[in-house]
Amino acid sequence: MYNILVCDDERDIVAALKIYLTAEDYTVLTAYTGQQALEILRTNKVHLVLLDIMMPEMDGITAMSQLREFSNVPVLLLTAKSEDTDKVLGLNVGADDYITKPFNPVELLARVRAQLRRYTQLGTANTLQPLTLLRIGGIELDDNAKTVSCNGIPVALTPLEFDILRLLMRNPGKVFSPREIYQQVWRENPLGAENVVAVHIRHLREKLEINPAEPRYLKVVWGKGYKMEDLKCKNSNEV
Numbered sequence: 001m002y003n004i005l006v007c008d009d010e011r012d013i014v015a016a017l018k019i020y021l022t023a024e025d026y027t028v029l030t031a032y033t034g035q036q037a038l039e040i041l042r043t044n045k046v047h048l049v050l051l052d053i054m055m056p057e058m059d060g061i062t063a064m065s066q067l068r069e070f071s072n073v074p075v076l077l078l079t080a081k082s083e084d085t086d087k088v089l090g091l092n093v094g095a096d097d098y099i100t101k102p103f104n105p106v107e108l109l110a111r112v113r114a115q116l117r118r119y120t121q122l123g124t125a126n127t128l129q130p131l132t133l134l135r136i137g138g139i140e141l142d143d144n145a146k147t148v149s150c151n152g153i154p155v156a157l158t159p160l161e162f163d164i165l166r167l168l169m170r171n172p173g174k175v176f177s178p179r180e181i182y183q184q185v186w187r188e189n190p191l192g193a194e195n196v197v198a199v200h201i202r203h204l205r206e207k208l209e210i211n212p213a214e215p216r217y218l219k220v221v222w223g224k225g226y227k228m229e230d231l232k233c234k235n236s237n238e239v
Contacts (some may be wrong), residue, residue: 006028092199094158117132136228160185175227
């Protein structure tokens, strides 16, 4: 049973989302301001947050920024079509994805399922599977334990960051366009892929590179996409 927090100052939208989500057997918690959402997140186990951007008292961007100080729970922003700048800003401060109002309930539920799947898979280790390690330079990714370290120091990644890094580390030297990364990681049509992928790549650089402005590992190939630099990569399977 998954707990989903819905936060929007429009009570009709909260009510509609609660109907859609409870029909899928999710437990729904509700909030109408960013501050209420933070209070709920600090005192309850929440697996996913649906968070509106434009709210009184504390907007979604501010709440998102404060949330990331204590939680990696997936966040799906609820945005209006005119809020393109806020969408990018929300991704910059740690949101995982967004959906535009008015939204299609089928699309919304598909995105919810996708985010929950990534979140639960990242937090679950299957000890019956062979341990798979990916190593490039000082970066080590354990696909079984779902952990990443850089020069021996553990690095906390969101589920999407983990999936992007795994894709690139499995294919060292190969250039992936933003559309290809989006299709393989999000498994959705790559609408707005360039901005979304660029934000997550930047987050990975900030967490893994000594100098994010001059990355050693995560390289951009201008006009083509991104790649993981092949630094005598060693992939191994261990029991």
